[in-house]
Amino acid sequence: IRYADIAPWYDHVERFVGISGQAEGLPQLPDGQFLKPMALNCGEQVVRDAVARAWPGERLVTIGRCAVLTEAHNGRAACHYCGPCHRGCITRSYFSSVNATLPAAQATGRLTLRPYSVVHSITYDRKTGRATGVRVIDGQTKHAIEFKARIVFLCASTIESARILLLSGIANSSGQVGKNLMDHIMGGGIDAPVDRDTIGNRPNGIYVPRFRNIGKGKSPFLRGYGFQGGAGRSDWGRGAGQTGFGADFKKSLRKPGPWGFGLYGFGEMLPKEENFVEIDKNKVDAWGIPVA
Incomplete structure (x- = not known):
């Protein structure tokens, strides 16, 4: 299967989901069907301009591409930047099965939703x-x-999909199911001396696309890496690491905290068979299914 074969289906999904982002024309970061991008805040603009001056034409800082609407789309409203996406989205701006795919499936009149169903195998x-x-x-x-x-669609994330396939006894003639498990993340942060307030809580960060091993010049290692991150002021969550009690303490946390800027590097991990998951022969989960 070539990229050209699946590219139209990527477009189809992106049009349905509603992806906000900035087209950059980079082969290592293929563009898609984007809604208008979210804006960088003032701290991120400082970093973007500094990167452009230091590495002109080589590295760039762009807004992240995310499944949050910046304009009304498919009957769902644009994001109003309230912040706590993880608590659910009352305007359905944040893509999820509850907000988008299940209502669309229900509208067909052919949906049966079976709760309390823990998949064992295919x-x-x-x-x-x-x-x-x-x-x-x-x-x-x-x-x-x-x-x-x-x-049957198997979409249970990396480890759970491997577990279900192994329990099913299918798609493993190569013996590679569960093998070559890969992961990658590294982070760092600095204080950002910017004396300005932000407007709203943007549910997205910045991205620095891969810039190593993509041209004629080669680095002394394989593949490449990118960065995700962002700038912003700390919010009420900082109270978890502070001492305090009562109304005055709560009131103090309503004020924006200090600025900071963080970057998280995503270096590509090479596949190795020694990194793997397998079915545990002795342990089962709460539903009696062998764990991985």
């Missing part, structure tokens, strides 16, 4: 080698139930 026809459905454990009764389907 069932398949041994003669054809094709998936036939899903075996689940009822989260309340602990009984096993099977659902039949013509198409």
Whole structure:
């Protein structure tokens, strides 16, 4: 399968989801179907301009690309920058299954939502080698139930998808399922001496696209890395690391805290078979399913 084969489907998904971002025309960071980008704050603009002066044409700072609407889209309202996206979005601006895909599926009149279903494995026809459905454990009764389907989508994240495939006994003729597990993150931060307030709480950060090993010049290592991060003032969450009590303390946390700027490097980890997950032969989870 080539990138050209799946590119139209990326576009299809992006148009449905609603991705805000800035097109940059970089081959190492392919552009997509974007809504208008969010704005950099004043601290990030300082960093962007400094990077452009220090490495003209080589490195850039751009706004992150995220599944949060900057304009009304598919019946969902634009983000109003209230901040606590993790608590749910009353305007459905933040993409999630609850906000977008489930309402769209329900609108077809062909949706059956089965709660309390913990996936155990995928069932398949041994003669054809094709998936036939899903075996689940009822989260309340602990009984096993099977659902039949013509198409099965496995979207359970890296480790859980591997666990389900291993428990299903499929798609592992190569013996590579669960092998070559990769991860990467490294962070750092500095104080940012900017005496300005921000407007709202933007649910997004900045991105520095990969700039190593993409041209003629080569570094003494393989692949490359990018950075994510952002600038901003600390909020009420800083109170967790402070002493205080009562109304005056709470009132003090309503005021914006000091500015800071952070960057998190994402260096590409090379695949190694020694990094793997496998099914535990002795331990099971709360539903009696072997853990990975």
